[in-house]
Amino acid sequence: MKLYKSEKNIIVNFEKKFYHLQDLDWDLFINDDNLYSKARSLISKSNKISDKLLAKIDPPIESQELWASGVTYFISKKERQEESEDSGGAQFYEKVYNADRPELFFKATKNRIVGHKGNVRIRKDSNWNVPEPEFTLFITSNKKIVGYTIGNDMSSRDIEGENPLYLPQAKTYDGCASIGPSIYVIDKPISKDLSISMKIYRNNSIVFYETISLDKMKRDPEELVEYLYRECSFPNGCFLMTGTGIVPPNNFSLQRNDIINIRIENIGELINIVK
Numbered sequence: 001m002k003l004y005k006s007e008k009n010i011i012v013n014f015e016k017k018f019y020h021l022q023d024l025d026w027d028l029f030i031n032d033d034n035l036y037s038k039a040r041s042l043i044s045k046s047n048k049i050s051d052k053l054l055a056k057i058d059p060p061i062e063s064q065e066l067w068a069s070g071v072t073y074f075i076s077k078k079e080r081q082e083e084s085e086d087s088g089g090a091q092f093y094e095k096v097y098n099a100d101r102p103e104l105f106f107k108a109t110k111n112r113i114v115g116h117k118g119n120v121r122i123r124k125d126s127n128w129n130v131p132e133p134e135f136t137l138f139i140t141s142n143k144k145i146v147g148y149t150i151g152n153d154m155s156s157r158d159i160e161g162e163n164p165l166y167l168p169q170a171k172t173y174d175g176c177a178s179i180g181p182s183i184y185v186i187d188k189p190i191s192k193d194l195s196i197s198m199k200i201y202r203n204n205s206i207v208f209y210e211t212i213s214l215d216k217m218k219r220d221p222e223e224l225v226e227y228l229y230r231e232c233s234f235p236n237g238c239f240l241m242t243g244t245g246i247v248p249p250n251n252f253s254l255q256r257n258d259i260i261n262i263r264i265e266n267i268g269e270l271i272n273i274v275k
Contacts, residue, residue: 001013001014001036001039001040001184001185001186002014002182002183002184002185002268003029003030003039003060003147003182003183003185004054004057004060004181004182005026005057005058005059005060005061005062006053006056006057006058007056007058008022009021009022009024009053010024010026010029011049011053011054011057012039012042012043012046013051013182014039014040014043017048018048018049018050018051018053018054019042019043019046019047019048019049020046020047020049020053021042021043021046026060026062027062027063027064027236027237030060030138030140030146030147030183030237031140031141031236031237032140032146033140033142033144033146035140035146035147035185036146036185036186036187037187039185054181057115057116057180057181057182058115059110059113059114059115059116059118059178059179059180060115060138060149060179060180060181060182060183061110061113061179061239062110062236063110063235063236064110064138064234064236064237064238064239065106065107065108065109065234065238065239066106066107066108066109066113066151066177066179066238066239066240066241067104067105067106067107067228067238067239067240067241068104068105068106068107068134068151068153068171068240068241068243069102069103069104069219069224069240069241069242069243070096070102070103070104070105070167070243071093071096071097071102071103071243072102072103072217072218072219072224072242072243072244072245073212073216073217073218073243073244073245074097074216074218074245075212075245075246075247076243076244076245076247077093077094077097079247079250080093080160081093081094082250083157083158083160083161083250084160084161084163084164086161087161087162087163087164089161089163089164092164097218101227102219102223102224102227104224104227104228105167105168105171106168106172107153107171107172107176107177107241108172108176108177111174112172112173112174112175112176112177113176113177113178113179114175114177114178114272115178115179115180115181116178116180116181116269116270116271116272117271117272117273118178118272118273119175119272119273119274119275120152120154120175120176120177120178120260120272120273120274120275121154121173121174121175121176121274121275122154122156122254122256122274123156123159123169123173125159126156126158126159126170127158127253128156128157128158128161128253129154129155129156129157129253129254130154130155130157130247130248130252130253130254131152131153131154131155131198131200131254131260131262131272132152132153132154132155132244132246132247133150133151133152133196133197133198133244133246133262133264134150134151134152134153134241134242134243134244135148135150135151135194135196135214135217135221135241135242135264135267136148136149136150136151136179136239136240136241136242137221137224137225137239137240137242138183138237138238138239139225139228139229139234139237139238139239139240140237141233141234141235141236141237143225143226143229145221145222145225146185147183147184147185148183148184148185148190148264148267149179149180149182149183149184149239149267150179150180150181150262150263150264150267150268150269150270151177151178151179151239151241151270152177152178152179152260152262152270152272153171153176153177153241153244154171154175154176154177154178155170155171156169156170156171157170175275177241178270178272179239179270180270181268181269181270182267182268184266184267184268190266191214191265191266192214192215193213193214193215194213194214194264194265194266194267195211195212195213195214195263195264195265196211196212196213196214196245196246196262196263196264196265197209197210197211197212197246197262197263197264198210198211198246198260198261198262198263199260199261200248200254200258200259200260200261201258201259201261202255202257202258202259207252207258208248208252210246210248211246212245212246216245217242217243217245219242219243221240221242224240224242225240228240254274255274256274256275257273257274257275258273258274259271259272259273259274260272260273260274
C-alpha cells in the first residue's frame with residue numbers, strides 16, 4: 001500500500017487501484033500505530049479514482065521533522081575518512097562506525113524539502129556535491145515504524161571534509177533534501193535485502209550508476225529509532241533517513257540540471273533535478 005499526499009487530499013494505491021480520501025488531516029492520518037489497518041478500512045468505504053491525480057502530489061511530510069543517520073555502511077565510513085583525512089577528522093568516522101551510539105543529525109523541516117520531480121539544490125559555496133540515496137523510515141510519536149519512503153540526502157562533501165563540525169552546513173540548507181513520492185505501508189516486517197539504486201543523468205547520458213542491498217547496512221532501523229527517541233519527542237511522528245551505501249567517486253560532483261533517479265525495490269522511484 002502506498003499513501004500519497006496532495007494539496008487537500010490523500011490518495012491510496014492498493015493492489016494497483018487508487019482511492020481518494022477526503023477531508024483528512026495528513027499529520028493525524030499517518031501518525032497512527034495501526035496505519036495499515038486504518039487505511040485498509042477507509043478505502044473499503046471509498047470510491048476508486050484515476051491515477052491521473054498523482055500528477056500533482058506533495059512530499060509526504062507536513063509538521064514532521066526529517067532526521068538522518070550517518071556512517072551506517074562500510075563504504076560511507078571509508079569515503080568519509082578519505083574526505084576528512086587532511087583535516088585530521090578521519091578517526092572520528094572509524095569510531096562512530098564501531099561505536100554503540102550511532103551518528104544521528106537533524107536534516108530539515110518541510111520548508112527545506114522537495115518531493116518527486118522537485119528541484120534539489122547545491123550550495124553556492126561548495127565545489128563537491130553529491131546526492132545520497134537513503135532508505136527512509138516513518139515513525140509514529142509512539143516510536144513505531146509504520147511506513148517507508150525514499151530519501152535523497154544532498155551533501156556538500158568538501159565542507160564536511162574540511163571540518164566534521166561543519167556537518168550542519170554541509171547537510172542543511174534550502175533544497176537540501178527530497179523524500180517521496182509516497183509512504184509505503186505494509187502489514188509485515190520489510191525485507192532486509194531490498195535493492196537500492198541510483199542513476200545520475202547529465203545531458204541525457206548516465207554519468208553514474210550504482211546499486212546496493214539494504215542488508216549491507218551495519219545497524220538495524222530499530223536501533224537507530226531507539227537512539228533518536230531517547231530524549232526527543234515527535235508529536236506528529238518523524239522521518240529518519242538511515243544512511244547511504246552508495247557514494248559517487250571522489251572525482252564526481254553534481255552539476256546544475258543533472259537528474260537524480262533513486263529506486264528502492266517495492267517502495268518506488270524518486271526523481272529530482274539539480275538547480
